[in-house]
């Protein structure tokens with residue numbers, strides 16, 4: 284569907300008005316892979332976020348889409364209001380005409396009106412985003428963990444969605460991340476192909492970790508919490524059952540959960556919306572990047588990525 288069937292690919296961006304099925308069809312046309320990508324981003328696509336979903340529509344077909352969700356960043360002793368933007372998509376027949384730039388711009392404008400000081404999104408640093416002022420920033424550590432059958436640990440269990448309330452204190456103990464309540468935690472744990480593991484003793488959960496998220500992050504632990512010794516035992520226990528290395532992502536500066544080959548990379552594409560409040564307009568100046576140290580610690584755990 285697009286220019287070749289008579290569409291002009293024009294039109295202004297507007298908020299979605301209940302046309303979720305047309306939105307889902309666009310997302311599945313735009314993103315390669317199995318159908319149902321909308322279910323992998325419930326923070327953006329659930330009906331309670333519909334007021335923050337921007338589309339360009341023509342004759343009943345959705346041609347472009349972007350959405351955002353508020354995220355309160357915990358940056359050590361500071362809280363920063365942020366907007367996570369995602370599911371940026373344009374019908375393959377309408378690309379290169381500025382449609383994505385239009386819907387992302389509406390997300391940014393609305394987020395700024397609602398008080399967001401910074402916007403983040405995950406994706407390649409393509410011209411679409413750099414033209415809109417996004418740069419790669421933040422510091423994320425990647426550790427490779429090779430399977431060791433001797434590290435199998437009987438305390439490791441497969442977790443369940445309703446573990447969210449028990450695990451939230453382990454997440455909350457981190458000095459960095461997006462603030463999450465039990466409902467938000469439960470919602471993201473329901474994302475298809477999200478695998479939760481816990482390490483328990485008689486007192487309750489000592490550590491947890493999450494591998495995979497929809498079609499993304501397979502073989503990658505993108506979220507973990509607990510005391511360092513328990514996290515390390517859990518990650519080694521999970522890796523012990525694998526035949527390929529397990530990759531572990533985490534913020535720089537937390538106790539290393541595991542030893543292994545390590546690298547530093549940027550966390551996300553960021554744009555400062557309120558330089559007057561944050562004291563800089565270049566996100567790298569505040570949050571660092573793979574080369575530059577951070578003045579303000581910044582991290583988004585995998586389940587909060589959009």
Ligand SMILES: CC(C)(COP(=O)(O)OP(=O)(O)OC[C@H]1O[C@@H](n2cnc3c(N)ncnc32)[C@H](O)[C@@H]1OP(=O)(O)O)[C@@H](O)C(=O)NCCC(=O)NCCS
Pocket residue numbers: 313314347370371372373374377378379380381382383384385405406407409410411412414
């Ligand atoms: C990525 C995607 C959303 C872009 O949609 P689009 O409507 O073609 O985007 P735009 O037309 O706004 O921008 C496309 C390009 O034209 C360029 N462009 C737009 N207007 C321009 C202008 N006036 N002058 C010069 N260049 C311009 C943009 O900079 C951009 O460059 P890039 O492709 O190198 O990033 C689309 O290709 C898509 O749906 N891809 C699959 C899903 C996906 O990967 N989404 C991104 C997830 S983060």
